[in-house]
Amino acid sequence: MFNTFMSAKSTERVNQQLFLKRVPTGIAGPDDFEVREARIPALKEGELLIESHYLGVDAALRLIIRDSDEFLFRVKPGDLVHGSFAGRVVESRNLNYSPGDHVLGSLGIQRFAISNGEGLERCDINQAPLDAWLGGFGVSGLTAYFSILEECRPQPGQTVLINGAAGAVGCIAGQLCKMAGAKTIGLTGSTEKCGWLVDELGYDLAINYKDDDWFEQLERAAPERLDVIFDNVGGELLNQSLKLIGMRGIALLCGSTSQYAAEEMQGPSNYIWLGTMRARLQGFVIFDYAHRYGEARTKMANWIRDGRLKLPSWTREGDISDFPAVFQQLYEGKNLGKALIKLPSAD
């Protein structure tokens, strides 16, 4: 079997790929990466060629390009940069996929990827548009869905604090907490983003953590303490917030963005409040729920249809070479919702 979607065969196409040039210090920037071009080899039996339309820009990339083997994955200098993309099958020698199929996978920051089908997800673009499959309808939204609804389980009348609230996970998490009837407070890095959280996503209140008195503002906003701290960023925001954890509350560690680029990672010194308040600090990894993604997406699709759930994305039009600058902007807090790059092939 050999199907081609467009006129050119794989061997006539040129791939553009992003490689890590060196281990970054501080926020990674354009000088830490390099773009290379390569001819695409002919497909072997069982393989398919996918052309990327959207690239996900994920905060966790900064963690895996550290000079350390301690974490789940590692990208070393000279390696293809790890990342997710959503695109379309353009050629197939795999019986399960045909040209024109939309798929999603951890296929790296490149224009084309060859896959044997392992780890790929099909994207039903009638359920949600392709770009959403990398954001609110993809890992970010599913992370919010399962961590909030299965682990944190906010109740009507409770108070939830979400840091990284305007990011890809936080913006969905906040909407789910509101649906559950909880008072929802967001922490983010600008007045404009605070306004967006309240006006567009229905957060009850949002606080700019760059204000000198952000913690006093939080104390006033949560007089009955915090039943849930949903932690995307770690560092001082988590540390200070722990002083307000409520009786039998939960601080859920979803991510630690503030620590990924830190020379030495800092843990929370205010952990003592967990003991006093019989509260718990709990980890979370979305892959534990992989067998339930379909169920979550069916519910989310209904909420989107009813207008109860929005899937915000911050999409930059560009190419492989634009990825490092957009990644830097993510760490500068420019994004509202999921950061994505839309490649010329998406048009």
Ligand SMILES: NC(=O)c1ccc[n+]([C@@H]2O[C@H](COP(=O)([O-])OP(=O)(O)OC[C@H]3O[C@@H](n4cnc5c(N)ncnc54)[C@H](OP(=O)(O)O)[C@@H]3O)[C@@H](O)[C@H]2O)c1
């Ligand atoms: N556990 C899991 O299975 C799982 C799955 C997906 C993602 N995650 C993690 O969840 C976290 C959020 O991911 P995301 O995709 O939603 O990223 P994101 O929030 O869309 O992007 C990063 C945001 O973090 C904030 N930020 C950057 N540096 C910061 C700092 N030093 N202190 C405080 N805030 C900072 C910025 O917003 P401000 O303007 O607010 O500063 C920025 O917009 C990440 O740590 C990610 O690794 C975990």
